Amino acid sequence: MDQPGTSKAITKFLLHLHPPRINAQAIKYTRTFGLGGIAALLFVLLFITGMLLRFIYVPSEKGAYDSIIYLQEQVLFGELLRNMHYWSGMLLVIVSFLHVIRVFYSQSIYFERRKNWIYGLVLMFLVIMSNFTGYLLPWDQLAYWAVTIMTNMLSYIPVIGETLASLVRGGTEVNEGTLLRFYHFHTGLLPLLMVFVMSIHFWLVRKAKGVTVADASKKEMVKTNPELVYKEIVVALGLILLLIVFSMAVDAPLLDKANPLVSPNPSKAPWYFMGFQELLLHMHPGFGIFIVPVLVTAFLVYIPFIKDTNVNTGVWFNSAVGKKITIWSAIYAIVFTMLIIVGTEYVLNFQQWMQDLPVLITTGLLPIVIYVAPTYGFLLLIKNKLKAGKIEMIMALVTILLTGYLVMTFVGSLLRGEGMHLFA
Ligand code: HEM
Known part of the structure; x- marks a missing residue:
């Protein structure tokens, strides 16, 4: 039976992402836990909420912190918007990390998937850098000192450390130049690179004939639409709902405005870099x-x-x-x-x-x-x-x-x- 126009268009779009039929084992939730898809959805949510935040955010030493306060106190759903962007970003780091663990422990990184493991590692690096560059933007004490600690750590790299640290900071300490650099990386270059690497990443999954299955001798195939697509829709709606509820209940942190003269005690790096800060103590x-x-x-x-x-x-x-x-x-x-x-x-x-x-x-x-x-x-x-x-x-x-x-x-x-x- 012929499909109506819209449904045909949707099917065509889906076929860019998935093959028309897939192995029945691949749609079991415990195969991938949907982690790659969840990461992709989080990226889309970050893109949308980030675009909206740009309407209010002012990337300058004078204006950044006040624009966040204005957003939270004066803009309709402004606080929810900021919270959703913040928690999606944190969740993307965690979900990407769990996704790495799943592909590694399910032996999905060998043979024809080798290249995708490397692209994946690049993606993990980009995810962390995106989160880190966003960390500075509220320009509060938490952001300022976390970035100060991290850029100081860079300067310990032998030979090029000092030069690299001042290149990242745009000077000897974190200042307006750093804020501008981080802003452009966070809202321009890094998302662009991520879209590029993600496209290759998805294409390589398709080229490897989908995700790995535990028993290659079982060849029962099912239709991707609706068998997989319906599951994806349920996970996506569940995730969006969870994020909205969580963002209504828990606010993204915001301390006092950044003060380069008063460092909090202790000053800590963002949590995903805390392992390094701990290592440096030993x-x-x-x-x-x-x-x-x-x-x-x-x-x-x-x-x-x-x-x-x-x-x-x-x-x-x-x-x-x-x-x-x-x-x-x-x-x-x-x-x-x-x-x-x-x-x-x-x-x-x-x-x-x-x-x-x-x-x-x-x-x-x-x-x-x-x-x-x-x-x-x-x-x-x-x-x-x-x-x-x-x-x-x-x-x-x-x-x-x-x-x-x-x-x-x-x-x-x-x-x-x-x-x-x-x-x-
Ligand atoms: C924004 C970050 C990422 C997104 C959106 C993403 C997305 C996906 C998707 C949708 C899949 C297929 C379904 C699944 O396995 O869940 C996949 C598979 C894969 N990913 Fe990722 N991924 C990301 C990061 C990474 C990272 C950091 C690594 C490794 C370092 C990685 C390595 C792989 C590998 C090797 C596969 C193939 C697994 C298989 O064939 O079973 N990915 N990814």
């Missing part, structure tokens, strides 16, 4: 802000290129052993990272104990050895005990790095107070 900045992140990023890029015939594409944790290993690695990372954090707060202080040695050793190499040596021992132990393959060992290592970062984020954000002391 380690030489050159290691914490440069060597460790570069090594970890290089490892993440390299993972899908590791040669192994034991990849069970689409299978959560690759095997029963993989699941066990992931759980044990997470437990190990929680306990060991907490031990190190508490230990360095109250007992371990190589710099004080070995004052004659260069700080690069006492606060760089030694903390790394303290973390790496037992971790290596743990990995060897589980490899031998559980007879794990390469893929399982990669999951173990990623789990330790990931959980370690999450523990540091938790401690830095919630357990540190005045002077960045524990439980202060």
Whole structure:
């Protein structure tokens, strides 16, 4: 039967996003948890609310904070609009992160999906940068000092650090130039880049014949419309409703207007960078802000290129052993990272104990050895005990790095107070 005009147009549009028929396993919610789609919807919501915010927001040192107050107090639904933009942005960081976890642990990053993993990593970077550049725009104490801390961290990168930090700030400290730079990145360049990379990302999912399925031998196909499309509509409406209700109940933070002369104690980075700020409390900045992140990023890029015939594409944790290993690695990372954090707060202080040695050793190499040596021992132990393959060992290592970062984020954000002391 012929479809009416509008319905035909909608179907045509949908076929740009999805193939006409898909594997029945792919539409089970536990396959993807809809996370990629939710991230895409959040991006659209951010775009719409952001465009509306631009009508009121004034990107200058004098006008920014007052324009936010005006928006919240004088504009109809202004506060709701700001809250929705703020919470969508935070949720996009969390959802993208969970999406990375899902594609990684469901072995959806190997073979023909390799390239998409790399584009995905670029997208994650863009999501975080978009959030971070938006963070400064309200120009309140929270924003000003969080960005001051982050740009100071940049200056620790060897050789180019100082130049890079002043390029980002447009001077030696966060000022109107920084605000303008961040505004243009946040509302211009970054969204444009995201649309571009997202288009490639979606196209590569289609090129790989859709998302991974757990059992490739089962070939039952279903019609994308309505089987998948209806589910997507339900998730989208649910998410929008949840966001509206949450944004009505919880306001985006806004402290006093930025004051470069009065720094709050403690001054903290945005929560998703708190892991780095925590790391810097235990380690030489050159290691914490440069060597460790570069090594970890290089490892993440390299993972899908590791040669192994034991990849069970689409299978959560690759095997029963993989699941066990992931759980044990997470437990190990929680306990060991907490031990190190508490230990360095109250007992371990190589710099004080070995004052004659260069700080690069006492606060760089030694903390790394303290973390790496037992971790290596743990990995060897589980490899031998559980007879794990390469893929399982990669999951173990990623789990330790990931959980370690999450523990540091938790401690830095919630357990540190005045002077960045524990439980202060
Ligand atoms: C704004 C951010 C992002 C959006 C909108 C997005 C969107 C999507 C969508 C719609 C899918 C297909 C459905 C699904 O898997 O849920 C997908 C798949 C995929 N994404 Fe993303 N994604 C984003 C970020 C990332 C990141 C940060 C990574 C990795 C670092 C990543 C890696 C992948 C991979 C490898 C697939 C293929 C999975 C499979 O075939 O099963 N994506 N993405």
